[in-house]
Amino acid sequence: MSLxxxxxxxxxxxxMRKGLxxxxxxxxxxxxxxxxxxxxxxxxxADLLVVExxxxxxxxxxxxxxxxxxxxxxxxxxxxxxxxxLTSLGTSILKQLDGTWKxxxxxxxxxRKARL
Amino acid sequence: MSLxxxxxxxxxxxxMRKGLxxxxxxxxxxxxxxxxxxxxxxxxxADLLVVExxxxxxxxxxxxxxxxxxxxxxxxxxxxxxxxxLTSLGTSILKQLDGTWKxxxxxxxxxRKARL
DNA sequence: TTATACTACCTTGTATAAAAAGGTAGCTAG
DNA sequence: CTAGCTACCTTTTTATACAAGGTAGTATAA
Numbered sequence: 578m579s580l581x582x583x584x585x586x587x588x589x590x591x592x593m594r595k596g597l598x599x600x601x602x603x604x605x606x607x608x609x610x611x612x613x614x615x616x617x618x619x620x621x622x623a624d625l626l627v628v629e630x631x632x633x634x635x636x637x638x639x640x641x642x643x644x645x646x647x648x649x650x651x652x653x654x655x656x657x658x659x660x661x662x663l664t665s666l667g668t669s670i671l672k673q674l675d676g677t678w679k680x681x682x683x684x685x686x687x688x689r690k691a692r693l
Numbered sequence: 694m695s696l697x698x699x700x701x702x703x704x705x706x707x708x709m710r711k712g713l714x715x716x717x718x719x720x721x722x723x724x725x726x727x728x729x730x731x732x733x734x735x736x737x738x739a740d741l742l743v744v745e746x747x748x749x750x751x752x753x754x755x756x757x758x759x760x761x762x763x764x765x766x767x768x769x770x771x772x773x774x775x776x777x778x779l780t781s782l783g784t785s786i787l788k789q790l791d792g793t794w795k796x797x798x799x800x801x802x803x804x805r806k807a808r809l
Numbered sequence: 810t811t812a813t814a815c816t817a818c819c820t821t822g823t824a825t826a827a828a829a830a831g832g833t834a835g836c837t838a839g
Numbered sequence: 840c841t842a843g844c845t846a847c848c849t850t851t852t853t854a855t856a857c858a859a860g861g862t863a864g865t866a867t868a869a
Contacts, residue, residue, distance in 0.1 A: 586786065586790075588854090589790065589793075590790075592713075592854090593716065593790075593794070594797065595711065595712045596707075596710065596713070597709055597801065599705060600709070600801075601801060604801075604804045607808050612846085613846075619804075623800040623801070624800050625801075627827090627828095628827090628828065629847085630829060630830075630848095633849085634848085634849085655835075656835040656844095656846050656847075658845095658847090674702075677705070677706050680740065681713070684740050685716075685717065685720075685741075685794065688717060688739055692723050692724050707856085711855080711856065730817075743857095744856085746820090747855085747856050749818075750820085750856090771815070771816040771817065772818075772863070773817080773864075775818075
């Protein structure tokens with residue numbers, strides 16, 4: 578049992594990503610329909626690591642909330658894939674999250690400048 | 694009991710802030726020593742609301758991790774205040790989080806551009 | 810001098826959500 | 840026909856923000 582006092586920098590970095598995951602996933606899917614592995618790869622390339630155990634429940638939540646829809650598609654090599662795409666609700670929510678992201682950036686960058 | 698299916702936009706906005714709180718609090722304190730109400734006010738002005746129940750435990754965590762230190766100071770009107778300031782460890786961690794924030798901004802803005 | 814208001818501290822319980830770990834099953838190739 | 844890969848999904852654990860509730864110092868005014 579490790580008590581883990583102290584701040585783990587990696588953990589803090591991870592925290593920063595967390596709240597933005599939903600937004601990032603919508604961003605990825607908005608480019609073109611994608612299935613889980615596509616999404617994980619895209620986020621990895623953007624240095625935003627996610628694992629399956631995080632992604633699947635999140636996709637289900639977004640689907641149930643009506644932001645995403647999916648259809649099955651067979652693969653040339655392996656089991657069939659669930660391709661997700663944005664619904665019109667999803668597109669509209671994404672637009673709003675875009676605004677939220679911009680505001681968040683301004684807020685934090687204002688704090689950063691105030692320090693210099 | 695409200696089942697709350699669906700995505701609550703307000704809630705999502707809140708999520709976005711969450712992971713960045715630690716960073717923001719360090720930013721605020723780095724400007725000058727501050728006690729809880731100072732910090733809450735500063736974050737409020739930056740549109741990053743926090744409540745006491747969130748802040749106090751977080752300050753304790755950062756203190757125990759060696760990023761912050763505090764000293765008591767009497768107030769002209771009311772009970773004494775705990776003024777926090779960054780330790781040298783705190784300053785160095787903040788520098789690293791600054792880098793993390795910049796990377797995060799690039800990553801997400803890259804995803805945003807890729808969509809347009 | 811006591812009561813009320815206010816400020817400041819802190820803790821406990823709850824809800825949410827990411828991550829770790831484990832599980833099922835289709836498809837392919839040897 | 841079996842070993843390995845890919846893809847899906849679920850359960851359990853852990854972390855953490857927030858809501859709510861609690862203690863106590865100080866000031867003000869009856």
